[in-house]
Amino acid sequence: MSSPDDLSVIGRRQPRLDGFDKVSGRSVFTDDIVLPGMLHGRILRSPHSRARIVSIDTSRALALPGVKAVVTNADAPDLLFSDQQPLLAQGFVHYVGEEVAAVAATDPLVAEAALDLIHVEYEVLPAITSLRKAMQPGAPRLHEWAPGNVALTHEKDFGDPDAAFAASDLVITDEFRSPVQHNTLAELHVALADFTNPAKLHMWTPTQGAPMYQMALARAFGLETSQVRIVYGNVGGAFTGRGRAKPHHFIAALLSRHAAKPVKIKATGDEEFIMFRGSGETQYRFRTGVTRDGRIRALEADVSFDAGAHAEWAMILWLPAPYLNWLYKVDAVRYRGRFIYTNTVPKGSHHGGIFGRLSAGWMQHLNHVAEELGMDPAEFHRKNAIEAGHHALDGSDFASCGLKECIDKVVERSGWKDKYGKLPPYRGIGIGIGAQASGGKNAANDTSAAMLRVADDGIVTLYTGIPDMGQGSHTVMGMIAAEVLGVEPEDIRIVGGDSDITPFDWGAFSQRGTFTTGNAVKAAAQDARGQLADTIAPLLGVAPADLEFAHRRVWVRGEAPDAPSRSFSFREAIGKAFNGVEGRSVMGRGFFNSPRPSGSLAYSFGAQVAEVEVDPESGAVKVLKVTAAHDIGRALNPLAVEGQLDGQVFSGMSQVLYEECRMDGGQILNPSRLEYKLPRTYELPEVEYILVETIDPYGPFGAKEVGEGPIVVTMAAVANAVANAVGEMLPQIPMTPWRLLRVIRYRKKRAAVSGP
Amino acid sequence: MLLPEHDFIKPRSLAEGLAVLRDAPPGVRLLGGGTDVVFNMRCRLMTPDTVLSLRDIPELQGVDVLPDGSLRLGAATRLTDLVADPVLRERYPALVKAFRAVASRHVRNMATLGGNLCLDTRCWFTNQTKEWRDAKGPCLKTGKDVCHAIQGSPICVALNNADSPPALIAVDATVTLASHRGERTLPLRDFYREDGIRHTVLEPDEVLTEVTIPPTRDRLVFLKETARQGMDFSYGTIAIRADGNGARATRLHIVLGSLTTAPRDLSTAGERLVALGLGDDGIDAACATIRDALGPLTNLYSPAAYKRELARTLLRKAIVELREMPA
Amino acid sequence: MKKGFITLTVNGDAHEVAVSSRHTLLDVLRGKLQLMGTKEGCTTGSCGVCTVNNARGEAVLSCLTPALEWDGQAVTTIEGLEKNGQLAPIQQAFIDYHAVQCGFCTPGVIMSAQAVLNLTPTPGEDDINDGLAGVICRCTGHIKVKEAIRHAGDYVAGRKA
Numbered sequence A: 001m002s003s004p005d006d007l008s009v010i011g012r013r014q015p016r017l018d019g020f021d022k023v024s025g026r027s028v029f030t031d032d033i034v035l036p037g038m039l040h041g042r043i044l045r046s047p048h049s050r051a052r053i054v055s056i057d058t059s060r061a062l063a064l065p066g067v068k069a070v071v072t073n074a075d076a077p078d079l080l081f082s083d084q085q086p087l088l089a090q091g092f093v094h095y096v097g098e099e100v101a102a103v104a105a106t107d108p109l110v111a112e113a114a115l116d117l118i119h120v121e122y123e124v125l126p127a128i129t130s131l132r133k134a135m136q137p138g139a140p141r142l143h144e145w146a147p148g149n150v151a152l153t154h155e156k157d158f159g160d161p162d163a164a165f166a167a168s169d170l171v172i173t174d175e176f177r178s179p180v181q182h183n184t185l186a187e188l189h190v191a192l193a194d195f196t197n198p199a200k201l202h203m204w205t206p207t208q209g210a211p212m213y214q215m216a217l218a219r220a221f222g223l224e225t226s227q228v229r230i231v232y233g234n235v236g237g238a239f240t241g242r243g244r245a246k247p248h249h250f251i252a253a254l255l256s257r258h259a260a261k262p263v264k265i266k267a268t269g270d271e272e273f274i275m276f277r278g279s280g281e282t283q284y285r286f287r288t289g290v291t292r293d294g295r296i297r298a299l300e301a302d303v304s305f306d307a308g309a310h311a312e313w314a315m316i317l318w319l320p321a322p323y324l325n326w327l328y329k330v331d332a333v334r335y336r337g338r339f340i341y342t343n344t345v346p347k348g349s350h351h352g353g354i355f356g357r358l359s360a361g362w363m364q365h366l367n368h369v370a371e372e373l374g375m376d377p378a379e380f381h382r383k384n385a386i387e388a389g390h391h392a393l394d395g396s397d398f399a400s401c402g403l404k405e406c407i408d409k410v411v412e413r414s415g416w417k418d419k420y421g422k423l424p425p426y427r428g429i430g431i432g433i434g435a436q437a438s439g440g441k442n443a444a445n446d447t448s449a450a451m452l453r454v455a456d457d458g459i460v461t462l463y464t465g466i467p468d469m470g471q472g473s474h475t476v477m478g479m480i481a482a483e484v485l486g487v488e489p490e491d492i493r494i495v496g497g498d499s500d501i502t503p504f505d506w507g508a509f510s511q512r513g514t515f516t517t518g519n520a521v522k523a524a525a526q527d528a529r530g531q532l533a534d535t536i537a538p539l540l541g542v543a544p545a546d547l548e549f550a551h552r553r554v555w556v557r558g559e560a561p562d563a564p565s566r567s568f569s570f571r572e573a574i575g576k577a578f579n580g581v582e583g584r585s586v587m588g589r590g591f592f593n594s595p596r597p598s599g600s601l602a603y604s605f606g607a608q609v610a611e612v613e614v615d616p617e618s619g620a621v622k623v624l625k626v627t628a629a630h631d632i633g634r635a636l637n638p639l640a641v642e643g644q645l646d647g648q649v650f651s652g653m654s655q656v657l658y659e660e661c662r663m664d665g666g667q668i669l670n671p672s673r674l675e676y677k678l679p680r681t682y683e684l685p686e687v688e689y690i691l692v693e694t695i696d697p698y699g700p701f702g703a704k705e706v707g708e709g710p711i712v713v714t715m716a717a718v719a720n721a722v723a724n725a726v727g728e729m730l731p732q733i734p735m736t737p738w739r740l741l742r743v744i745r746y747r748k749k750r751a752a753v754s755g756p
Numbered sequence B: 001m002l003l004p005e006h007d008f009i010k011p012r013s014l015a016e017g018l019a020v021l022r023d024a025p026p027g028v029r030l031l032g033g034g035t036d037v038v039f040n041m042r043c044r045l046m047t048p049d050t051v052l053s054l055r056d057i058p059e060l061q062g063v064d065v066l067p068d069g070s071l072r073l074g075a076a077t078r079l080t081d082l083v084a085d086p087v088l089r090e091r092y093p094a095l096v097k098a099f100r101a102v103a104s105r106h107v108r109n110m111a112t113l114g115g116n117l118c119l120d121t122r123c124w125f126t127n128q129t130k131e132w133r134d135a136k137g138p139c140l141k142t143g144k145d146v147c148h149a150i151q152g153s154p155i156c157v158a159l160n161n162a163d164s165p166p167a168l169i170a171v172d173a174t175v176t177l178a179s180h181r182g183e184r185t186l187p188l189r190d191f192y193r194e195d196g197i198r199h200t201v202l203e204p205d206e207v208l209t210e211v212t213i214p215p216t217r218d219r220l221v222f223l224k225e226t227a228r229q230g231m232d233f234s235y236g237t238i239a240i241r242a243d244g245n246g247a248r249a250t251r252l253h254i255v256l257g258s259l260t261t262a263p264r265d266l267s268t269a270g271e272r273l274v275a276l277g278l279g280d281d282g283i284d285a286a287c288a289t290i291r292d293a294l295g296p297l298t299n300l301y302s303p304a305a306y307k308r309e310l311a312r313t314l315l316r317k318a319i320v321e322l323r324e325m326p327a
Numbered sequence C: 001m002k003k004g005f006i007t008l009t010v011n012g013d014a015h016e017v018a019v020s021s022r023h024t025l026l027d028v029l030r031g032k033l034q035l036m037g038t039k040e041g042c043t044t045g046s047c048g049v050c051t052v053n054n055a056r057g058e059a060v061l062s063c064l065t066p067a068l069e070w071d072g073q074a075v076t077t078i079e080g081l082e083k084n085g086q087l088a089p090i091q092q093a094f095i096d097y098h099a100v101q102c103g104f105c106t107p108g109v110i111m112s113a114q115a116v117l118n119l120t121p122t123p124g125e126d127d128i129n130d131g132l133a134g135v136i137c138r139c140t141g142h143i144k145v146k147e148a149i150r151h152a153g154d155y156v157a158g159r160k161a
């Protein structure tokens, strides 16, 4: 076996293996699929934040020629979407956009017309549509079972926080808020269901992972998991927005069963915003205790999340607790979190999970702490930063950790020391740091499996269930297989995205793709190579372990790769195996699951410095430059790593500066890509990438993750840079022109009163 | 959200088009580039019986220099063609800047001058899908006696969000409106009304055929403040035209866009600047008039307080740019 | 007319297509001609994934224009860039510079990029920014897209020159 540093494929700037299809318009996305007899489905949604359904009359819709099915709760009263939630509204609606009825028709025109013909009579009830109102003492109760509208709480102490705060020389508290934000996926939500055979539900849809969809749909429709097939060839982005099956998936299946025809449901541009499961309003209170010389003793975060009308995504409530332990060496950590019901669409998460928005506040708070101490924030982070070998209070172990090196690198490359505190007015510089788990194990079956077969022409087909939502996982899996087998990435054909064909893979969550699936693919390739070596070694008169595989050749270690009669081309070798007496068809298999009962085996780390300019007259912010240093383990494909960094810098600055669902009661005022702002070409900064490659002992070839680590850090760095430019911690994102102008004016007034 | 059914007509001459309008108003919707009409039809804000495309009418095309030195811009000329026009580029760089400020290049490759000048007013309680509006309940524009933007407002306060009107008003452009009844020409300033529903004086059977810009040697500045460059409606725009040079001017025409229902002239501010010059004192004095000149503002798309502040900022920046322009 | 046949030339092939006044150009390309390369996104002009090129090689939004308006006209879609099995330079540059991630926006982004190159083979920063601001690439933030456009001139028909 080649030593880890003697790599021929890993580490290359490898263009995407699916590039040709994607640039030429050949790539098939769900909406591009048209099945014979396919119907078009549409969903009728609640116009009210809270109401009693007095009656529903679907007769006129059913009578419209071309309408093949109309469903309401009466057709599927027991079909649950989640624990307490019927799929279609039962008696009451609890938020604007809630699914009330659905139609399937032969033509989109007819489906649209049919929606208009469904008559629903509502009795409107008082609603609570904001987090603040839901948390007010004496607020009306949204659900019987939830006093104070608290859906769930999570409380966790690590160490003795009270003692640690008491022993601190300085304790600082800050508050922060983040708004409702939407994932704005490139490919709008779409599902195509074929449930014409009651024993098999086929569903084409973009997803982050098939198993959760299979399990949810199977449970809802009384099927076994294997009776549900999810097909997800190309996925137009996910940004944490495609983790779980959403109501439209179930409704497409229901309509298909009723109409006995395949049914496609595709969200319209504004519907996407109404049905979304992005992040909800969130309020944070951070408290930190430090010693006079700048050592952090105690960290505390108290977070209230708007859950929406149902608590669907409880995981985001738990995640901050461990996260608070991953960056600094501290005596104690305290987390208090609660999920609050409101009459709004159930919430999930936006790009960066909970960590990005948390960081935009928490890192400003820590910056504030450093400044109170009279310390340079970069120095403050560095002084407290963990190192490899650290054992955290939450039980996490960090076998590799390049956090300090990341801080040093960004400080150096950004010219931090010459700039921090020395920039002209309204120019700002900010630093942020962060960590991310490379696959957080949240379920026992957090497994990835892989298979591959080698054809006698030397072409390898790799079967993997990890979806490629753009992050480039398929290409990296191909590179891993190629590296192990000693072939080129172009020799690998990827078959992915069909749960009937591909082996189990939990999916692209918690940055587990490279780490977990990568280890599975590596194992499968090693299995195949072992089989090949067993067959070939005797022909060369050596032991299997003496063979080297690389550059499409197999040879005896220590000799020349092309030594006559001591080596084969890969193709010759596989031909010998296949056409030999044994007739071996080489097929490898492998799987990986973390040996830990929970948590992660490896963590990525990063530090970024952002520089911004604020126009004090208009409040507009320009991000000038982002310097990003990340310890992602080994960069398996630096080209794709850069792409991940770009995308996260973009998305991170977007969330801090632009993105906000502006709410009017329970309605979104800006449900469009025009009014829900994301920056475009002109707004993008220069990005400098620095890869700090710690080689992780558990990751495939030492890799960790780059899927969501960077955005968490970007959000912190940009938030701090803007705060630095205006001279004040900013308690709310996005930092829009009007919010900044208000701060700037207030500071000018205060300065005028108190004198220079 | 497919388009509502309609009769699509594409006349080959102005006369043919005017005849259609004579016989079929008010259910006819003129289509320039369609970049706003198609959007509004998808949302069922417009459900015309007939759509009349202006794209193949030769009389409405092109940029011409008239004998007196005026420029005539055909109403169906695409914004992209105006941006590329050599005469406009040479004589009116600030006008070209305003045309180029509209939406994205993709939209400008389709959008016409007439469509931009006649662009319907916008409001985020109204410019939504039908389902959205039904959930909120109708408003003045969609059939009820309620304004969601300003409680109790008797008129629709939707915004005129088009980018080219302020600059064209500042250069005293006129527009020609034609119908089977004849033609009339009026200053673009008088084309707009302070009513979000009937926001122009265009009659249902009329077509805006051309814009005429009288010759001038005055300075012209245009600024747009927006969330995203290269693809966004404005938070606010300003156009200022002035004679003289440096900090001196005897005539100033200041027009603010996107903050109100019709482009707003800042005549008092102009007078202050003429009196005090374009120095910082003049600017401060002019800015002090803004609150009164703007009156009550909406929170549509951005908060009213920000809009007011932005008006001052635009004024200050535009005057600074103007006085620093090379003579 | 409310319904009828239009003649539309797509990628050099003339088609007689039955359309109604309810259809946009995008509906014709995807729904009638099954040219699925052009994507449907917002359908209201703000995302750009439906971008095609008109006869002058300019980027236009097929979702924002009635199909009937295109009678007798010609358009180029993503499927029309490849010539004799060779990718166009801009397509190859997109692969090599990693300007593609999920690929959903890619047809629209490439048609926008091609339109920029149709105007000038050596576009400046502002040409690129202005030409691409009308499309969203959620994955790349356009950073590598811009790089690919800057380098498209280095290619001839799918090969680096």
Ligand SMILES: Cc1cc2nc3c(=O)[nH]c(=O)nc-3n(C[C@H](O)[C@H](O)[C@H](O)COP(=O)(O)OP(=O)(O)OC[C@H]3O[C@@H](n4cnc5c(N)ncnc54)[C@H](O)[C@@H]3O)c2cc1C
Pocket: A674, B029, B030, B031, B032, B033, B034, B035, B036, B037, B038, B039, B054, B075, B076, B079, B101, B102, B103, B104, B107, B110, B111, B112, B113, B114, B115, B116, B117, B118, B119, B120, B161, B162, B163, B164, B202, B206, B207, B208, B209, B231, B232, B233, B234, C044, C045, C046
């Ligand atoms: C994503 C997006 C972003 C946008 N951003 C901007 C922006 O930043 N700034 C801006 O100003 N606009 C913007 N717009 C709105 C619109 O695209 C432009 O205003 C454009 O100039 C409209 O021109 P058009 O020819 O496409 O108009 P159309 O949609 O064809 O028509 C608009 C209106 O004008 C009427 N009309 C058209 N031509 C005539 C005529 N000759 N005589 C009488 N009436 C006529 C139509 O009946 C209709 O009421 C944006 C639109 C979109 C979709």
Ligand code: FES
Pocket: C039, C040, C041, C042, C043, C044, C045, C046, C047, C048, C049, C050, C051, C061, C062, C063, C064
């Ligand atoms: S589909 Fe979004 S602009 Fe056309």
Ligand code: FES
Pocket: A186, A236, A237, A470, C099, C100, C101, C102, C103, C104, C105, C106, C136, C137, C138, C139, C140
């Ligand atoms: S590649 Fe995914 S949106 Fe552009």
